[in-house]
Amino acid sequence: MTHNGVMADIVLNGGSLRCDDVVTFAAGKVHVAVDPGALAHVEDAWRLGLEAVVRRAVYGRTTGVGANKSVVTAGSAEDGLRLMRSHAGGVGELMTAEVVRAMLLVRLNQLMAGRAGVHPRVLNAVAAALNTNSLPTVHRIGAIGTSDLTALAETALTLVGERPWATGGVEPVDFGAGEALGFMSSNAATLADAVLVTVELRNLLHASHTVAALSYIALGGSPEPYARTVHAAKPHPGQVECAAEMRRLLGMTAVPLPGRRIQDPYGLRAFPQVQGPALDAVAYLEKVLTTEINASAENPMISVSDNDIYHNANFHTAYVAVALDTARATVHSVAELSAARLGDLVEPDQTDLPAFLASGPAGSSGVMILEYVAHDALAALRQAALPVTLGTAVVSRGLEDHASFSTQAARQAKRVANAYRIVLGCELVAAVRALRMRKANVVDLPVRTAYELAKSVLDPRLDDRPLTDDVERAAALLEDLDRSTVD
Incomplete structure (x- = not known):
């Protein structure tokens, strides 16, 4: 309505x-x-x-x-x-x-x-x-x-x-x-920050399946690591979810055939095992925040049903701080895998394409600079992922002798999201470029719609040129990219 x-x-x-x-x-x-x-x-x-x-x-x-x-x-x-x-x-x-x-x-x-x-x-x-x-x-x-x-x-x-x-x-x-x-x-202001960034991280993690699927095609990945049998043997919820989503995006419906390599790099092979904890951590964080935004944090707390007032510490947000610390740490691991896949995409032994996906005279740099950009963002993410729960504060003449620092954890989570978006954007630019150069056939795959959307947004030129606009467009596209595969 x-x-x-x-x-x-x-x-x-x-x-x-x-x-x-x-x-x-x-x-x-x-x-x-x-x-x-x-x-x-x-x-x-x-x-x-x-x-x-x-x-x-x-x-x-x-x-x-x-x-x-x-x-x-x-x-x-x-x-x-x-x-x-x-x-x-x-x-x-x-x-x-x-x-x-x-x-x-x-x-x-x-x-x-x-x-x-x-x-x-x-x-x-x-x-x-x-x-x-x-x-x-x-x-x-x-x-x-x-x-x-x-x-x-x-x-x-x-x-x-x-x-x-x-x-x-x-x-x-x-x-x-x-x-x-x-x-x-x-803690309404802290919760506002935390809720907004949690939904953003959830959406970025979902989009990362699509980006990883495009890299998988560009790299000629092996389907074996995503087989149902593999993940039924170690059924962590997030891991199972990640593998299932990759199978869906890549149209893996039958028992997988051997890949072009007996062992893929970890960026592809271990993706469900690393992505899974992040999916679980952000899902738990969202559960914690849903409790908090519907909770009574007041001290004192008035209970009409008991006809009384209770002095309490519901204002303390240890749950929020711990959940944010965990989520940031797991997203850092996932971002490391994205940067690793970017490294694979510029390696001829992995793609059978020119080094750095270059096109032009000998010595052309192609997307070489994307690794520098991604690792700069990854370094910022690493710093923002450091836990805040290892410190505390004693205030008000010693009466209030512990603090969760969930406020700082929420601020750091936004820095993590910003940096992760850049890392994924770099990978997406390289993956789409590799697929253009390979002229990959994705007609029958659910991930095709995402590829077509990315192609329509990213500059098709392969000559050496500044890639700033490409990365910014790719980073802004991520949520739409994910939605395009299910709409």
């Missing part, structure tokens, strides 16, 4: 948001709506938050925060304003509009679970901001994986009217007693 060219709303209820929904919304393709039943539950939690402070001490409502947890406060709305102002100290570059939209969507969905004690008027204001593309100005630096306090404080101050909107704007909304901390207790 569409309305004025815009797809139907995503209805938020605090429990059913998907990572793909976040990506679609961040791109500006849908509107958001809130579930009335869930909003009624939000109001019940708000009322309980007001009542609970009469019978017990509540962190951030009757006390200060952090190491000020034992300092008794007035518990007023003014206390909340001071909390917003003191925590709105983010620095550095600004978040992109896409990330801010994703952050607001995630936070609104979490609030819809009804455990933060924030009044429905605040949630309605966030929904109105999203549907009018009214976005706060939010700085990137200021979080360590235990709530995005600076980003959400800047957002809250914008909602109350103390900071200017970056785009658009909605009427200022009041935050009542205790609601500032309830709004700020979330």
Whole structure:
């Protein structure tokens, strides 16, 4: 269903948001709506938050925060304003509009679970901001994986009217007693970064099957390493998935015949065994993030069903950090195989084509420079793949003595995705060039549509020339290349 060219709303209820929904919304393709039943539950939690402070001490409502947890406060709305102002100290570059939209969507969905004690008027204001593309100005630096306090404080101050909107704007909304901390207790900005890059990595990994299949044809690969019998003997889910997809793309329907080589290089032969862990890691990461974007991270957490408030550490994102570290490491291994296949594509012994796929006078360089470009990107990827979970931080006078650094892990994941895209782009340029030179017959193969699409986008000239545009076009084409084989 569409309305004025815009797809139907995503209805938020605090429990059913998907990572793909976040990506679609961040791109500006849908509107958001809130579930009335869930909003009624939000109001019940708000009322309980007001009542609970009469019978017990509540962190951030009757006390200060952090190491000020034992300092008794007035518990007023003014206390909340001071909390917003003191925590709105983010620095550095600004978040992109896409990330801010994703952050607001995630936070609104979490609030819809009804455990933060924030009044429905605040949630309605966030929904109105999203549907009018009214976005706060939010700085990137200021979080360590235990709530995005600076980003959400800047957002809250914008909602109350103390900071200017970056785009658009909605009427200022009041935050009542205790609601500032309830709004700020979330890793929504980190989760926004993580969700966007996770879907990108998932799509790039799927596209890498198509790129590897084109290289397989150009290199005259052996089908034996992809045989069902081989992978049934070691049935890791991602490995089995990769081998099956390669069989589909390459039209392998029967018992495989021997290849032109008794043993292919690892870039072809070990592709399922290396790609498999990456597929599994990113799938697990997406599962973790789906839990997080539908979770209650607030401290304290209000439970209407228990008629009580719980002080807790759901704001800690160790799951996210560990899953991001694992995913980045596995993608690095896959990128190494892509660079290895590129090395095979420029080797005459592997292709029976001229060295560097050159065409022209003796000594022509062809695609020689692509190896340098790919390994530069691979080196950047390697640095970005280093784990963040080996370090921690002790802050707030020693009270908060551990940090996940999931925020940094998400930022590094985006660097990994950018570099991996370049490596795959280099391989694709070389594979398509080799197939042009070989005049390979791909008529009856499912991968043919991807090859035809790539040929229509990449420059057909074989003479020595700058390859910058080719690599950039190939890198931008990857997701469409993957979709072309299944549409």
